[in-house]
Amino acid sequence: LNVGVVYGTSTSAIINNCSSTVNLSGDGYIGGFISEIGTDPDTTLLISNCYTTGDIISTNNYTGGLIGQTWTSGTLTIDGCYTSGDIRGTSYVGGIVGNFVCSGDVSSIENCYSLGDITASGGFAGGIAGYAYYQNAASSERIVNVFATGTVTATYDGAGIVGYTNGNSSGSCLIDHAVALNKAIVNSSPGPNDEYFHRIAGEINPGTTLSNCYGFKNMTIIDSNHYIDDATPTSSAVTSGIDGLGISKPDVN
Numbered sequence: 001l002n003v004g005v006v007y008g009t010s011t012s013a014i015i016n017n018c019s020s021t022v023n024l025s026g027d028g029y030i031g032g033f034i035s036e037i038g039t040d041p042d043t044t045l046l047i048s049n050c051y052t053t054g055d056i057i058s059t060n061n062y063t064g065g066l067i068g069q070t071w072t073s074g075t076l077t078i079d080g081c082y083t084s085g086d087i088r089g090t091s092y093v094g095g096i097v098g099n100f101v102c103s104g105d106v107s108s109i110e111n112c113y114s115l116g117d118i119t120a121s122g123g124f125a126g127g128i129a130g131y132a133y134y135q136n137a138a139s140s141e142r143i144v145n146v147f148a149t150g151t152v153t154a155t156y157d158g159a160g161i162v163g164y165t166n167g168n169s170s171g172s173c174l175i176d177h178a179v180a181l182n183k184a185i186v187n188s189s190p191g192p193n194d195e196y197f198h199r200i201a202g203e204i205n206p207g208t209t210l211s212n213c214y215g216f217k218n219m220t221i222i223d224s225n226h227y228i229d230d231a232t233p234t235s236s237a238v239t240s241g242i243d244g245l246g247i248s249k250p251d252v253n
Helices: 236-240
Strands: 006-010 013-016 024-026 034-039 044-048 056-058 067-072 075-079 087-089 097-102 106-114 118-120 123-126 129-134 140-148 152-154 156-159 162-167 172-180 184-187 201-203 208-211 214-216 220-222 245-247
Touching (some): 034 044, 097 106, 118 123, 123 152, 123 201, 152 156, 156 184, 162 172, 208 236, 236 245
Parallel strands (some): 024 056, 044 075, 056 087, 067 097, 075 106, 087 118, 097 129, 106 140, 118 152, 123 156, 140 172, 152 184, 162 201, 172 208, 172 214, 184 220
Antiparallel strands (some): 123 129, 156 162, 156 201
């Protein structure tokens, strides 16, 4: 059963100033506000200034604090939204969107943040999006001006901002001005997948670009004893890496 206030395909529309404060649970696609939503070709959907505060729990895939899954052939913009509840699911679990899919023009998550803990019993878990998929050469995804603070836990591909990015190498995914302030990124099954846990993005593929990314330097990765080594903390090149440039809390304040 898919759970959310909205489900379906949108023609051009604006969803503005909406909120949900209830806890939700189920065994299908679950979003604090929208379970699943998409756009038709040549249409535009704007979701702005919306928030959820309840805990979201699914025993299946595609779980998001705001939206379980997006699939867009037109243009989608999620702007100025936040979530504060804990999010738990199987795989594709994100603080804003669980599975962020673009198969058309441009899909954007901008000026958004999440505060709750993100937990996947499987993988693809991120403070903003669990999985970002740019399906074809015309697809462009943007995750810009975002931050997350909750602990992210998974068995593979976990990170403070996006768990995994993938798609057509001629398409694109831009992660820019992203700040991971998470206390910890935890591999609940430490071992061969340790390399896919990072501050910004767990794993990226061709077509993905990171820029101006920062992460809390005291964040623990994988377990309570592992920290990212900021050997070159003043190097601007580090801001385009999957761990970002390490910053302290005074830097954030």
